Amino acid sequence: MLTQEEKFEGLIEGILANGYGVCDDFLSLEEVKSLSTRFETRFDAGNFKEAGIGKQSEVHTATAIRGDKILWLESNSVDLSERILLDKNQAFIDYLNQTCYLGIIDSEIHFAKYDIGKFYRRHRDTFQAQKGRILSVIYYLNIDWLPENGGNLLIYTQENNQEKIISIAPLAGRLVCFESEKLDHEVCETFKKRLSITGWLLNC
Ligand SMILES: O=C(O)CCC(=O)C(=O)O
Numbered sequence: 001m002l003t004q005e006e007k008f009e010g011l012i013e014g015i016l017a018n019g020y021g022v023c024d025d026f027l028s029l030e031e032v033k034s035l036s037t038r039f040e041t042r043f044d045a046g047n048f049k050e051a052g053i054g055k056q057s058e059v060h061t062a063t064a065i066r067g068d069k070i071l072w073l074e075s076n077s078v079d080l081s082e083r084i085l086l087d088k089n090q091a092f093i094d095y096l097n098q099t100c101y102l103g104i105i106d107s108e109i110h111f112a113k114y115d116i117g118k119f120y121r122r123h124r125d126t127f128q129a130q131k132g133r134i135l136s137v138i139y140y141l142n143i144d145w146l147p148e149n150g151g152n153l154l155i156y157t158q159e160n161n162q163e164k165i166i167s168i169a170p171l172a173g174r175l176v177c178f179e180s181e182k183l184d185h186e187v188c189e190t191f192k193k194r195l196s197i198t199g200w201l202l203n204c
């Protein structure tokens with residue numbers, strides 16, 4: 001079992017070498033279960049809305065591009081399970097700032113639910129004036145996820161001037177982190193309800 005610091009180091013090594021890092025068991029099964037319960041409670045309360053694309057000021061939904069429903073987290077949430085996530089995310093930010101001098105001053109984080117048949121087409125997270133996003137972080141909450149459930153994250157990288165596609169399953173406890181400005185990515189159509197928490201680490 002890796003220490004938290006070793007997990008951070010592994011993620012950073014991946015980012016420096018390839019632009020992205022993957023860490024399994026970043027969240028424990030207990031943490032995943034607690035967050036999923038909280039997620040479903042808030043979803044059932046009708047708090048989620050269709051995700052949009054574009055600037056904050058002119059967000060419009062675009063189901064041909066993305067089909068997830070989202071709920072932004074409050075950074076000062078006092079809910080115990082939300083705090084687990086927020087505090088771990090903050091510990092990663094502190095480590096990144098101390099070791100890589102990234103100057104991250106804030107983050108924005110939302111729950112995301114993809115129902116069966118939903119996807120998010122190829123995109124970049126800094127499209128259309130999304131200022132200050134340095135790193136994208138995605139925490140997955142899908143227990144017993146199978147290859148036939150689809151819903152993989154595809155990351156498009158370059159190797160020897162050729163496009164290379166990395167396919168990552170949204171497994172419970174896994175954290176994926178990548179440079180928001182540099183990497184195109186997409187969420188493949190999912191054949192089972194897919195839960196995740198997506199965040200952006202901001203330098204302004
Ligand atoms: O859930 C994922 O795997 C990626 C989500 C994503 O790309 C986004 O919300 O911008």
Ligand SMILES: [Fe+2]
Nearest residue numbers: 123124125185
């Ligand atoms: Fe994205």
